[in-house]
Amino acid sequence: MAELFSTHVIKSASKGPNGLIIAGVHGDEYQPVLAVMKLIDQLQGSLIAGTVTLVPITNRNAYFSGARVGEDNLDLARTCPGNTEGTVTEKVATEISELIRKADFFIDMHTGGNLFDISPLSGYMLHQDSKVLEKQRAMATAFNLPIVWGTSPELEGRTLSVARDANVPAIYTEYRGGDYRTEGVDSLVSGCLNVLKYFGMLENQVPPDKPKYFVEDDKPGSGHLQVMHPAPEEGLFVATVNLGDLVTKGDKLGYLLRESGEKGAAILAQKSGLVFLKRAVPMAKAGDALAGILPIE
Numbered sequence: 001m002a003e004l005f006s007t008h009v010i011k012s013a014s015k016g017p018n019g020l021i022i023a024g025v026h027g028d029e030y031q032p033v034l035a036v037m038k039l040i041d042q043l044q045g046s047l048i049a050g051t052v053t054l055v056p057i058t059n060r061n062a063y064f065s066g067a068r069v070g071e072d073n074l075d076l077a078r079t080c081p082g083n084t085e086g087t088v089t090e091k092v093a094t095e096i097s098e099l100i101r102k103a104d105f106f107i108d109m110h111t112g113g114n115l116f117d118i119s120p121l122s123g124y125m126l127h128q129d130s131k132v133l134e135k136q137r138a139m140a141t142a143f144n145l146p147i148v149w150g151t152s153p154e155l156e157g158r159t160l161s162v163a164r165d166a167n168v169p170a171i172y173t174e175y176r177g178g179d180y181r182t183e184g185v186d187s188l189v190s191g192c193l194n195v196l197k198y199f200g201m202l203e204n205q206v207p208p209d210k211p212k213y214f215v216e217d218d219k220p221g222s223g224h225l226q227v228m229h230p231a232p233e234e235g236l237f238v239a240t241v242n243l244g245d246l247v248t249k250g251d252k253l254g255y256l257l258r259e260s261g262e263k264g265a266a267i268l269a270q271k272s273g274l275v276f277l278k279r280a281v282p283m284a285k286a287g288d289a290l291a292g293i294l295p296i297e
């Protein structure tokens with residue numbers, strides 16, 4: 001059997017943590033893929049402790065379709081810990097889950113893909129083990145994106161669910177949408193390098209900036225992006241807010257335009273906070289996520 005994904009292992013001469021950095025869990029999220037490819041290049045010969053395992057394109061089947069999911073239509077981020085006898089996505093889930101369990105820390109980089117535009121953020125599950133949680137907070141802060149976001153830990157099927165169950169400190173990142181931005185790739189590369197510095201694996205440890213927004217939200221499902229502000233009916237989502245806008249509960253975020261040209265349902269903010277997620281493909285079916293709000297004070 002051809003290998004499901006390629007793995008690059010960079011070793012230092014000294015003992016230290018075994019870090020795992022992956023991209024391409026979804027096939028339409030390119031900046032993280034480019035960032036991991038750059039890291040594979042940059043880390044050669046520069047690690048002073050430990051080992052880093054890098055996977056640039058975890059879900060090759062989806063990547064070569066230019067889509068979030070591959071030919072079996074399974075979302076890899078809902079399929080972990082996988083099934084060795086299953087479809088291609090289930091097999092990938094099994095293999096990546098094994099790597100996660102062996103790691104001492106884990107970074108999984110995403111974007112909004114074709115469907116969403118998401119403010120740059122690093123996030124983690126609010127782990128019940130305070131030592132794991134503290135490390136995750138430190139990693140997310142070290143990554144140095146404007147938003148640090150801890151969310152309720154009960155969601156299943158994610159790479160982070162596997163890390164949670166194995167007590168492996170883990171963060172994920174989001175950075176805008178499915179297109180290519182040089183500054184996005186650069187931010188992700190330096191974010192990963194900062195986390196490696198935090199673990200003492202690279203020279204020149206520098207204290208990170210304080211994130212602009214630090215939010216921990218333990219409401220069940222708080223990190224589930226695909227259910228935020230669901231469309232009450234089918235239509236073209238005409239947003240009246242932008243990423244980064246501050247809104248108050250009840251404010252209008254936009255409306256759905258019906259096929260007839262008449263205005264359909266208005267979409268109202270379900271909470272006060274920062275608009276951090278916006279649907280990028282205007283056409284929405286009933287139930288599709290339209291926007292997300294980060295509950296900042």
Ligand SMILES: [Zn+2]
Pocket residue numbers: 025026029110111113
């Ligand atoms: Zn993703």
